[in-house]
Each structure stands twice: as structure tokens, then as C-alpha cells.
Amino acid sequence: MAAAGLRLLGVVWIFATLMPLGAAAAAAAGGHAAVAAVDGRRAVAATGEDFVCATLDWWPPDKCDYGTCAWGRAGLLNLDLSNKVFLNAIRAFSPLKLRLGGSLQDKVVYGTADLGRPCTPFVKNASQMLGFTQGCLPLRRWDELNAFFQKSGAKVVFGLNALNGRVPLPDGSMGGPWDYTNAASLIRYTAYKGYQIHGWELGNELSGSGVGTRIGAGQYAADVIALRRIVDDIYRSNPSKPLVLAPGGFFEPGWFTELIVKTTPNLLNVITHHIYNLGPGRDTHLIEKILDPSVLDGMISTFSNLQGILKSTGTSTVAWVGEAGGAYNSGHHLVTDAFVFSFWFLDQLGMSAKYDTKSYCRQSLIGGNYGLLNTTTFQPNPDYYSALLWHRLMGTKVLATTFTGTNKIRAYAHCARDSESLYC
Structure with missing residues (x-):
């Protein structure tokens, strides 16, 4: 069975993720009617206009996991920006939201005038946090990246x-x-050059228990407020002021609540969290996990709890999934870059939207074993088409949807994109 999109009444799209093993046939054989019900009278949640998002990372070619080096030249410092397949893959979304970041993000300095030392690349060093020395983004590379983003419409x-x-x-x-x-120097340079940035996000996986290290929520809130002041000052005459996002980490209720409360009501535009709920990429049982409804349902509490915190605090902050690769340490070849992974990915898109998530950023657009594009050829992997299909069909209004008969069929419905229905 496959992931399918079915148009209903010309105004609603319903996505059904059908697990293999003949689930529907088994339900019918057992005498149970399989029934999908969609309540189209009102929306129960809403996504952002550009809900589907993808990431670009910093990993250099010698980033390796379990003896396999899956990143090649997909990192932001060495990605081939002249590749037409890559350019057209982004253009197809018109637009595609791109989140630039990842594990090495908090080890990147910027080659602005204030740096005061040579702007050098990452160097592998096992004694350093995350296995690499500090790296630097040269301004000429930042210029090249922004020229590409402008051309691609990202x-x-x-x-x-x-x-x-x-x-x-x-x-x-x-x-x-x-x-x-x-x-602040990089932000100021970016604004001076007229580069359009949708948002500035502070930090990567430093929240709660952290990855590598961590920062307390109170201090993080103070730093978010500092970033807010910087953005407001630099873009004070710009009508399209960038968003301020944080913390780009794994959801822990107490830590996230403190950050939200201390930046309420409108100092933090977006709170971002990461998802790697399938465990390490070397896990030999990844396929079983991807097709296990109980594993998929494990994320419901995260989405629901974060939605509840945002509602109860009276903040204007909204939730995004800022990075989601499913299986950490670069995923698993022939699993997270194969058709089977669409069962996890489409279910994640539907589930997160149901809990009012405004954007969902897939790790990665290219790089590792979970890229939407092949790292070497730039050709689309199966999930690229899943992402593009969702982007083109599913509107922002999420409808209440139920499916009875088997837990191996999971249904989500949205008003169709650009629908002119009375209800949608």
C-alpha cells in the first residue's frame, strides 16, 4: 500500500497513510467496516502558508557515522550552488522555506570585520565537542548563498x-x-546588503538536557530578548522585519514553559523543537518502528503538550518543528532515504498540523541519509515528492478527521489549497 491523496467535494484533501501488510484487507476480513469521517464545518487548527520546510546543514565531507561518510559536499560551506537540478528542486515549491543550521551551528563564527582572526573552515578533531573545531562563514560565501536563495525563491x-x-x-x-x-555584525551586514531573511534563530539543541552542552532557560530567555532588540534596531525601518526563533532543541516541558513565559507576550515569534523519535540511524529495526502505529503515536504528547503551553500562557509565539530527521546520526541508507520513510514523514506532517504546528522542517534538503535529494546526484528521493505533493495540495486549514477499522491507516484532512468553499 502507499501514501495517497484523495480529493473530496472539490474543497478538501485527505491524506491517508496506509501501512503495508494488507491492513485494510485484514480489517474487512474480520468483519469490521473501515470508515473515514471528516468534519468540514470548521477548522480545528491551522498551519502556516509555507508549512513544508527543509534544512541545510554545516557538516563537512569528513562527518562520518558508524564508518559511513554520508554528507559529501552537502554542507553550507561547500555545496555546489551552480547545480541546476538543485536549483529547480527548490524552485518547484515556489517558495520552499529553508532552515540553515544544525549541530555545528553553535561553533560557527562569521567573517565580519569584528572577528579579529582568520576565517578558517571546520577541522576534524575528536577531542572537540561534536568532533570538530570551530569553523567560519566567510562573507563571500554568505554573498554566494544569498544570491542562490534569491534565484531559487527560497x-x-x-x-x-x-x-x-x-x-x-x-x-x-x-x-x-x-x-x-x-x-549582530552578520545581521547588520545582511540587512545592509538587502538580503531577505525570513527569520533569525538562536542556538541549536542547547535547551533542556542539551546535546553536547546546555544553557538554562532563564539565561536563554534573556538572550532571546537581546536578539529581539538587535533585530528590532537593525530592521527598524524595514517593513518586513525577520522573525525571532528559538531554541531549536528537544522538547522538555519545564524548560520550554520557562522560556515561553519569560518572553511573553511577543518577544519570541516562533518556538522551535526537533524530532528524532526513531533513535539512532544504526538501529537495525528502523523499518519496524516506521510501520508501528504505537511508535508513531509516541509524538502525540509532544505536540499536544507544547500546544497546551502556548494556549495557557497567552503568548503570541507559535510552534514549528525546526528539524526532523527521524533517526539521528545521519539516518540510515535505504531506509530514511527510501520509499518506506514516507510512512513516517507523511504521518508527521499530518500529526503536527493537527496540533497547530505552523511549519515542519525536514532534515535535510540534501545531506546525510535522510535528504530529500540525493547527496551525490542531487536527484529527488521519494520523500521529496511527498513534501511537494503536500505543499501543492494541502491548504492551511486543518479539519477534524477520524478513521476507524484499523490503526494502520492514518487519515488527515485539510481544506484544499486556494479553496473557495464556504467552510474552507
């Missing part, structure tokens, strides 16, 4: 280094205020 969210200026604490966390000097 909407760009850039992840800033949130570790600058921190001091290590005895408990393994990082303390002290964020030194935003270098980041």
Missing part, C-alpha cells in the same frame, strides 16, 4: 551561534550571557 531562516561568550559551569552546562557582537 525563504531563509538562519541559525545563529548561541555559545559565543559562554563560560563552562561545573555541572557541564554553559553560563553567562550570550556575546552577540559577531552575530
Whole structure:
């Protein structure tokens, strides 16, 4: 069976993710009617206009997991921006939202005048956090990237280094205020050049327990407020002021609640969280997990809890999934870059939208074993078409949908994109 989109009454699209193993046939054989019901009278949630998003990462070619180096020249510092297949893959979305960031984000400095030292690339070093030294984004490369983004029509969210200026604490966390000097210089340069940035995101996976290290929620809130001031000041005469996003980490209710409360009502536009709920890429049971309804349902609590926090605090902040690769450490070849992964991916899109998630960023557009595009050839993998189909068919209004008969068929309905129905 496959993932399918069916048009209903000309105004509603319903996506049904059908697990293999003859689930529908088994239900019928057992004498149970399989019934899908859609309540089209009102929307129960709403996504953003550009709900489907993808990421570009910083990993250099010598990033390897379990003896396999799956990134090639897909990192932001060495990606081939002249490849026409790559350009057209982005253009097809008109527009595609791109989140630039990832694990090495908080080790990137920017080659602006204030840097005061040579702008050098990442170097592999096993003794360093995440296995690499600090790297640098040269301004000429930033210029090249922005010229490409303009040509492709992409909407760009850039992840800033949130570790600058921190001091290590005895408990393994990082303390002290964020030194935003270098980041502010990059933002100022970007605005001066007229580059259109949809949002500036602070930090990557430093929330809660963190990955590699962590920062307390109170300090993080203060740093978000500092970023808000910088953006407001630099873009004060610009009618299209970029969004401020944070923290780009894994959801932990207490930590996220404190950040939201201390930036309420409107200092933080978007709260971003990451999803790798299938475990490590080397797991030999990934396919079973992808096709297990109970594993898929494990994410409901995260979406529901975050939605509840946002509603209860009275904030204007909205939720995005800022990075989601399913299986961490670069995924698994012939699983997370194969057709079977669409069962996980489409279910994630439907489930997150149901809980009012405004954008969902797939890790990655290219790179690793979970890219929408093949790292070597730039040709689309199966999930590229899943993402494009969703983007073109599913509107922003999410409708209440139920399916009875088997838990191996999962249905989600939206008003069709550009629908002119009375209800949609």
C-alpha cells in the first residue's frame, strides 16, 4: 500500500497513510467496516502558508557515522550552488522555506570585520565537542548563498551561534550571557546588503538536557530578548522585519514553559523543537518502528503538550518543528532515504498540523541519509515528492478527521489549497 491523496467535494484533501501488510484487507476480513469521517464545518487548527520546510546543514565531507561518510559536499560551506537540478528542486515549491543550521551551528563564527582572526573552515578533531573545531562563514560565501536563495525563491531562516561568550559551569552546562557582537555584525551586514531573511534563530539543541552542552532557560530567555532588540534596531525601518526563533532543541516541558513565559507576550515569534523519535540511524529495526502505529503515536504528547503551553500562557509565539530527521546520526541508507520513510514523514506532517504546528522542517534538503535529494546526484528521493505533493495540495486549514477499522491507516484532512468553499 502507499501514501495517497484523495480529493473530496472539490474543497478538501485527505491524506491517508496506509501501512503495508494488507491492513485494510485484514480489517474487512474480520468483519469490521473501515470508515473515514471528516468534519468540514470548521477548522480545528491551522498551519502556516509555507508549512513544508527543509534544512541545510554545516557538516563537512569528513562527518562520518558508524564508518559511513554520508554528507559529501552537502554542507553550507561547500555545496555546489551552480547545480541546476538543485536549483529547480527548490524552485518547484515556489517558495520552499529553508532552515540553515544544525549541530555545528553553535561553533560557527562569521567573517565580519569584528572577528579579529582568520576565517578558517571546520577541522576534524575528536577531542572537540561534536568532533570538530570551530569553523567560519566567510562573507563571500554568505554573498554566494544569498544570491542562490534569491534565484531559487527560497525563504531563509538562519541559525545563529548561541555559545559565543559562554563560560563552562561545573555541572557541564554553559553560563553567562550570550556575546552577540559577531552575530549582530552578520545581521547588520545582511540587512545592509538587502538580503531577505525570513527569520533569525538562536542556538541549536542547547535547551533542556542539551546535546553536547546546555544553557538554562532563564539565561536563554534573556538572550532571546537581546536578539529581539538587535533585530528590532537593525530592521527598524524595514517593513518586513525577520522573525525571532528559538531554541531549536528537544522538547522538555519545564524548560520550554520557562522560556515561553519569560518572553511573553511577543518577544519570541516562533518556538522551535526537533524530532528524532526513531533513535539512532544504526538501529537495525528502523523499518519496524516506521510501520508501528504505537511508535508513531509516541509524538502525540509532544505536540499536544507544547500546544497546551502556548494556549495557557497567552503568548503570541507559535510552534514549528525546526528539524526532523527521524533517526539521528545521519539516518540510515535505504531506509530514511527510501520509499518506506514516507510512512513516517507523511504521518508527521499530518500529526503536527493537527496540533497547530505552523511549519515542519525536514532534515535535510540534501545531506546525510535522510535528504530529500540525493547527496551525490542531487536527484529527488521519494520523500521529496511527498513534501511537494503536500505543499501543492494541502491548504492551511486543518479539519477534524477520524478513521476507524484499523490503526494502520492514518487519515488527515485539510481544506484544499486556494479553496473557495464556504467552510474552507
